[in-house]
Amino acid sequence: MVQRKLFLNQQELERLRGFAHLKIEEIANDPGKYAACERYLERLISRAIDINQHIIAEKGSVALSVKKYHDTFLVLAELGVYPKDFAEKIAPSAGLRNALVHDYNNIDKEMLQKSIKEAIWEYNEYSKYILAFMLL
Numbered sequence: 001m002v003q004r005k006l007f008l009n010q011q012e013l014e015r016l017r018g019f020a021h022l023k024i025e026e027i028a029n030d031p032g033k034y035a036a037c038e039r040y041l042e043r044l045i046s047r048a049i050d051i052n053q054h055i056i057a058e059k060g061s062v063a064l065s066v067k068k069y070h071d072t073f074l075v076l077a078e079l080g081v082y083p084k085d086f087a088e089k090i091a092p093s094a095g096l097r098n099a100l101v102h103d104y105n106n107i108d109k110e111m112l113q114k115s116i117k118e119a120i121w122e123y124n125e126y127s128k129y130i131l132a133f134m135l136l
Helices: 002-020 024-028 031-059 069-078 084-090 093-102 109-134
Strands: none
Touching: 002 031, 002 109, 024 031, 024 109, 031 069, 031 093, 031 109, 069 084, 069 093, 084 109, 093 109
16 A cells, blocks of 8 residues: 555656746646646645555554644654654645645645645655665
């Protein structure tokens, strides 16, 4: 399950790379491009949360507190999947996912463009950390 979701996320990252070089106006003024970016980001982050929850269920303990999706990224640092500073960097993407799912009419266009670039780096690193952890 984890490998399949990582593979699907790599496909989403490749699609997002196609938008990373565009100016915000090129994305914001094209409803198709805008919707695609939102959806790619939403699926990317949602799959990572699924992976996080799976790893926590398999490797975690009842002492690990997960109240929000944001927390799943932080708990993986406690489990030794990746460093705490990386967890703190990627965890806010859960908030973006929630905004994309629940507040899609009010997404700031410049934030979306910034998120595309951040997601490409963060989720490539995330995949590397998850794969390395799985090989332990």
